[in-house]
Amino acid sequence: MVIQNASLKSLNTFGIEATARYFSRFSSVQELDSIFKEYKEIPFLIMGGGSNLLLTQDFDGIVLRNEIMGKSILEETPDSVLVKIGAGENWHEFVLWAVENEFGGIENMSLIPGSVGASPMQNIGAYGVEIKDVFDHLFAYHIESGETHRFSLDECQFGYRESVFKRALKNQYVITEVCFKLEKNRSVNTTYGAIEQELQKMAISSPTIRDVSNAVISIRQSKLPNPAELGNAGSFFKNPVVAPSIADAILEKFPSAPVYPAENGKKKLAAGWLIEQAGWKGKTVGTCGVHKLQALVLVNYGGSTGNQIYDLSSAIISDIQEKFGVTLEREVNIL
Ligand code: FAD
Ligand code: EPU
Numbered sequence: 078m079v080i081q082n083a084s085l086k087s088l089n090t091f092g093i094e095a096t097a098r099y100f101s102r103f104s105s106v107q108e109l110d111s112i113f114k115e116y117k118e119i120p121f122l123i124m125g126g127g128s129n130l131l132l133t134q135d136f137d138g139i140v141l142r143n144e145i146m147g148k149s150i151l152e153e154t155p156d157s158v159l160v161k162i163g164a165g166e167n168w169h170e171f172v173l174w175a176v177e178n179e180f181g182g183i184e185n186m187s188l189i190p191g192s193v194g195a196s197p198m199q200n201i202g203a204y205g206v207e208i209k210d211v212f213d214h215l216f217a218y219h220i221e222s223g224e225t226h227r228f229s230l231d232e233c234q235f236g237y238r239e240s241v242f243k244r245a246l247k248n249q250y251v252i253t254e255v256c257f258k259l260e261k262n263r264s265v266n267t268t269y270g271a272i273e274q275e276l277q278k279m280a281i282s283s284p285t286i287r288d289v290s291n292a293v294i295s296i297r298q299s300k301l302p303n304p305a306e307l308g309n310a311g312s313f314f315k316n317p318v319v320a321p322s323i324a325d326a327i328l329e330k331f332p333s334a335p336v337y338p339a340e341n342g343k344k345k346l347a348a349g350w351l352i353e354q355a356g357w358k359g360k361t362v363g364t365c366g367v368h369k370l371q372a373l374v375l376v377n378y379g380g381s382t383g384n385q386i387y388d389l390s391s392a393i394i395s396d397i398q399e400k401f402g403v404t405l406e407r408e409v410n411i412l
Contacts, residue, residue: 079112085140089127090190092308093383097122097140104144104165106253110223112141121220122412123251125165125192129199129310131409133383143194145253148174159213161256164194168201176290181263182211184290185272188297190304190311194252198242199408200235204293205269209235213258217242217250225253237339238315238408265289271296300370308377309368313390314348314405327401348405349373352393355400362389387411 083100086092099116103109113121120138124130147163148171158180162171172187185206195201196208197215212235215228234241242250265284267273275292276284284292302309324336324344331354335347352358352372359369365381366389368374375386394405 079116079139083140085127085132085136088124088140088142089130089132089310090304090308091131091310091377091381091383091386092304092379093132093377093381093386095132095383096135098135098137099139100142101139102142102144104146106145106218106225109141109218109251109253112139113220113223121248125195126167126190128190128304129195129409131310131383131386131411133387133411136412141251143192143251143253145194147254151256156262157258157260159256159258161254162193163254164192164252166193167191168193168196172290175259176287179261179286180259181261181265181286182206182259183208183257184286185266185269185293187290187293193255197233197235197240197252197255199238200233200240202238204272204296205266207235207237208257209233211257211259213256215252215256216254217252219250221249226250237318237345302368302370302374302376307368308379308381309374310409312348312373312408313375314352314373314393315408316348317346317351317403317405318343319346319403320344323403346403348397351397351401351403351405355393355396357393357396362392365389367393383412 079099079101081099083097085097086094101112103112116139122136122140124140124142144165145163146165149161150158151161152159168191169188171193172183175183185204189201189203200207200209212230216225217228219226265286272292275296281288318339321344324346327334328336335350337345339345349372357367358372360367363385364378365386366376368376375389390407397403397405
């Protein structure tokens with residue numbers, strides 16, 4: 078059912094008040110197809126959990142909320158399973174289901190908000206794992222032709238918070254199902270320092286995938302604000318990938334600055350560290366601000382507009398550019 082002038086406030090984790098001229102949910106490709114046929118000429122926005130969006134204006138088009146559900150096992154061997162998950166399924170519930178069934182590979186990505194269908198959009202990742210590490214293929218509805226196409230790992234062109242769906246194929250496809258290859262008897266990945274420390278705190282020396290999932294949940298709860306209590310969209314910026322000379326200049330001045338190896342000999346800096354060094358951590362500007370426990374997260378204390386949060390992000394970008402010569406890029410999708 079298509080409704081008019083729908084409030085999107087409860088559908089985006091920033092809790093921003095904005096209105097959609099038209100709004101509809103869809104739970105099958107057939108439903109999606111008939112909506113697109115009827116509302117052909119107007120702008121559209123596909124929404125999952127609204128946890129990576131900043132709404133800076135009302136949406137003068139149709140907002141379509143993906144509610145395609147279903148989890149199934151397509152193939153099973155003694156070592157692995159190939160699972161197919163509906164794009165409208167909640168990501169964290171999928172992780173818990175995998176952990177419950179002892180299917181390993183996604184436990185490090187516990188508690189990431191949002192839908193399974195959005196996970197390939199920016200190749201979600203956390204604590205040393207990205208979905209490209211477990212991804213097999215996906216199905217997506219091609220808006221122009223109404224056909225469903227299959228995308229392999231290579232075709233998705235995954236990178237750090239990147240995919241072909243954010244670039245060359247932007248606004249051309251709706252992801253409807255995602256297939257992942259998960260492992261049975263998997264050895265856990267605890268290379269990310271914070272996990273090691275958390276497991277030590279929990280006095281666990283031979284962690285299972287459930288232990289890793291619990292450790293990640295505990296780390297995340299200790300520093301990331303729960304959107305149900307404080308509006309936010311996770312990391313607002315990407316961690317910048319820079320030439321080694323820029324990282325070296327920062328390390329010379331701040332020898333303990335976090336710097337990680339990145340592709341092609343480049344270096345990845347921690348944007349949260351840069352923002353904290355620049356004095357923004359915990360700062361409030363009107364009704365929004367920079368989270369006091371994680372400087373990469375911008376928060377809405379209540380009543381902020383998308384533009385106020387956007388302006389705060391612009392001020393941070395200018396300041397980091399001036400102080401460190403590094404250009405921060407927004408991770409959150411701005412509308
Ligand atoms: P939405 O916000 O609804 O949509 C995001 C974008 O994808 C939009 O452009 C939308 O149009 C598009 N889109 C959504 N679904 C589809 C579809 N089916 N087909 C085509 N396009 C679609 N991300 C990480 O990578 N790692 C983290 O650790 C992490 N932690 C977070 C912590 C918090 C507290 C929060 C609030 C967010 C965090 N995020 C993290 C960001 C966010 O959870 C992910 O980007 C998530 O995948 C977004 O899912 P969603 O369903 O909410 O997407
Ligand atoms: N740091 C600070 N101050 C801060 C925040 C971080 O100095 O306020 C430092 C930390 O001390 C650490 C480094 O920065 O040395 C990295 O911090 P953290 O481990 O918290 O991770 P992050 O780089 O801030 C990234 C992702 C998160 C993901 C975590 C864990 C991006 C943009 N963000 O954050 O993803 O959960 O790593 O893997 O890559 C998201 O995308 O929304 C998100 C939350």
